Amino acid sequence: MAQALDPHAAIVTEASGLAPEGALKTADGQPLARALARSSRRARRRAFLLVLPLLAFILITFVLPIGQMLQRSVKNDGFSANMPQISAWFHANPRGTEPDEVAWGALAADLKASAEAKTIGVVGTRINYEMAGTRSLFTSAGRKVRDGLAPPYREAVLALDEKWGDPKLWSVMREASSPYTGNFYLAAMDRTRDAEGNMVQAPEEQRIYIRLFMRTFWLSAVITCTTFLLGFPIAHLLATLPMRKSNLLMILVLLPFWTSLLVRTTAWMVLLQQQGVVNDILVWLGVIRDDQRLQMIFNQTGTIIAMTHILLPFMILPLYSVMRTINPSYVRAARSLGATSWTAFRRIYFPQTLPGLGAGALLVFILAVGYYITPALVGGSSGQLISNMIAMHMTQTLNWSLAAALAALLLLGVLALYWVYDRLVGIDNLKLG
Amino acid sequence: MALPTYATKLERLWHYTYLVICAAIFFFLIAPIVVVIPLSFNVEPYFTFTDKMLSFDASGYSMRWYDSLLTFGMAKPEAPRDLSWWADVWQNAKWVQAAKSSLIVGFFATIVATVLGTLAALGLSRPEMPYRRAIMAILISPMIVPIIITATGMFFFYSNPCEPLTWIGLNPQCGRLAGTYLGVILAHATLGIPFVIITVTATLVGFDQSLARAAASLGANPRTTFFRIIMPLILPGVISGALFAFVTSFDEVVAVLFIAGPDQQTIPRQMWNGIREQISPAILAVATLLVIFSVALLTVVEMLRRRSERLRGVTPH
Incomplete structure (x- = not known):
């Protein structure tokens, strides 16, 4: 394997200078260009062979099933086969x-x-x-x-x-x-x-589906905005603190990230219920009366709060990794040239965070559009997203072809966003903590 | 983040406001996870702090919900707690069965995902890799495609894995994968693979290829080079990838709902049923155990990350 890592080195050192025809040759007398082409072909093949098992696995267990689903969305022989x-x-x-x-x-x-x-x-x-x-x-x-x-x-x-x-x-x-x-x-x-x-x-x-698609996109946009509003200050704080302190605070971001999704959703159900902790505190503080407890769950509010909490780390982590690389002397230079701290932030610091912001926002939006579990548990009827409708047709009405068609439309949207993400950010830059 | 000495009064005020805002957001992140822990010791079947709990009266707390995790589903929960009682727990308790299922599925799914994912990551980080970007996009896609879509596709595929062969004119017969452990393991391996790819390729970015060359020049064959030189260096990345894959499987409920049979009742599935049907503080007891579990995992991953950075000579900024 190691020889294959850099076959050119060996060939070049052994190349026997200028051959009579004027072409470079390797030690065993082959034209150098051909030997190089062959060895690079071999290196490409070796690299590809390492990836091949996984590629085959994903094609069979993931791409093929999605193909089957797409076929199901246009094919239903329930009538034609039996009549x-x-x-x-x-x-x-x-x-x-x-x-x-x-x-x-x-x-x-x-x-x-x-x-x-x-x-x-x-x-x-x-x-x-x-x-x-x-x-x-x-x-x-x-x-x-x-x-x-x-x-x-x-x-x-x-x-x-x-x-x-x-x-x-x-x-x-x-x-x-x-x-x-x-x-x-x-x-x-x-x-x-x-x-x-x-x-x-x-x-x-x-007419329910278009409205549901619109609601899904709208709620995802709202959640992306709230994660940005909450994630930006945190990422900035973590990026500007000394490493030791920021590593410690980072744990507070990573712990929710590593905690089970169901646990976090359950926690929000417990907190936001009418007889739950948040309402109790509000009553105790005298903000609301005992008979006016707020309905914060089993509606859109519940979906937004819980999903913001769950997706927040996906905004903070890319923002943080970009903010870490921002040189603080630019802002200092702006200040020394007479900019107020707000101008320095707006004109100098913020534009430099845009790559991280774009990466985080796209990732949060892509994940939010397809969310299922949290809306199903805390969304009530007004906080349901398109995924919940797909699940309903799969498990209750058993209209599988319609479920597949809805899923195909959602897939189209997600793949478009994925393509944009790959273009702007590059999937290699995806980081997990 | 120290305030510069030339900060104006207004800037000072804003700075402290900013710190308060950050503290509030950290509170928002952590409070929901922390709050389930004391509530799981509630003696009453409520999801809120009782007066007794708030006054730290010991009679307001109990282990009854943890106990119910053991007794739920048992044949003779009232029997004296001797060896046969524990055997009953091991055999029949629903949550214990769920834990067993989750561990079996998680273990094998992690192995499949880690072995295939690490090999592929090694190939993907070679500069000669053809179609790198496109292949990477396909391999990461199980993480991006909404789980409900993946589960829908898997539902069709796993109930009749031979159907795609009919598209090319073949007509073989084969058994169902749905409702079997193998099916759930394959599904979870698929979902865990992107995490392995991402963590292992991230480790390989800083990998110094000349180390492998040095090993080769000293006479090591490719296998020795891999196991003695490359593997120890990328091991932290591989282990954190494996942990990610395990957690993905351990927390996965949608694919299980769609393709698992009654035998593959995993913890998340049991929780899902519990939350939808009769939510009781027993769920909070499970949640607390899972929080402790994730704290342990996070600790391991953080330690691995620091070790990996030290090994690769990446100094903290």
């Missing part, structure tokens, strides 16, 4: 075709087959994603068609339920007849398709 005949009819006939007797017959046959295969629930769920209240339509039809329907099928199916004639339902079924669809992304952006298949805004009361 093959009606799906085939949709493919054969363009949009706008009135369902004819063939279509109704295919629908009746598929309903029967699907009910027998016990997949009718899956089919109903798939349609229900895009048209609420239709799951029971499918399951009850499934129960009734066990014995088969007699032609004319149109009348027979409509006799099960009038709703089968709804053009919107047929439009949704057409959408679902292909396993691949972009409709989950539309839903994630509060859009839907009308009976003619045009993209329209979802009804007012169902």
